[in-house]
Amino acid sequence: MRRWHRWLSVFFAIVMIWVAITGLLHYVVVWWPTGEPTAEQIAAVAPPPGFVCPEGWRCIAPSPEATNNPLRPYLGLFHHLHAGSEGGIWGEIIVMLSGLALVFFTVSGMWVYYQMWRNRKAKGLKKGLFWK
Template identity: 65%
Template sequence: MRKWHRWLSLVFGIVLVFVTVTGLLHYVVAWWPAEPPTAAALAAREPPAGFVCPEGWRCSPPRGRPALGIDLGFVHHLHSGSEGGVWGEIVVMLSGLALLFFSVSGLWMYLRMWRARRAKGKRRGLFWT
């Protein structure tokens, strides 16, 4: 199990770091306050004459320039892998499965080592040095 854990971490570690960074960037961009729209931007984005917001929908005024100058949709597409097409989505999906594998195999290896130490009568804590 350790061999698989070690080799898969080398392959998927880079992808998992990329997914982590783009996920954090996604939240930074989403939470960063956007600049208020200028009067010219509001005038250019006004709905056509006679437009009424559909019932049950919430129509809001256009936002200003995206936070930090980064488009949230683009960051989301990077994070989900859709910018890389089908292959990008497959790699992101496999990295998610690899993360699940790392969690389960790491816990399994820890429990085996903990039981082996307990059977030998060594230190009894959950963590050891």
């Protein structure tokens, strides 16, 4: 198990760093502070007079604050990079496998730690959950 944990981590570390960075950039865009919206921006997001949302649909106009965000045009790009969509089907497969790798690394890491703890306990070395 330890060997698989080591070898797979080399590849998936790169992908997970990519996913983490693009996810952070996505939230930087979403949470970027904006000033007060102008009257034109408020009018631009308001539905036209007489508009009625079709039955069974959920119609949401973007908030004026969102239209005032200078980074907002990059939101879709960061989302596609984060999801692997820009890499086609192979990019999406790699990102999906990275998600599965997180589960594998969590379980295998706990298993490796348990084995090391059990071996230290059997040899009578320093007790406790954490050691140096």
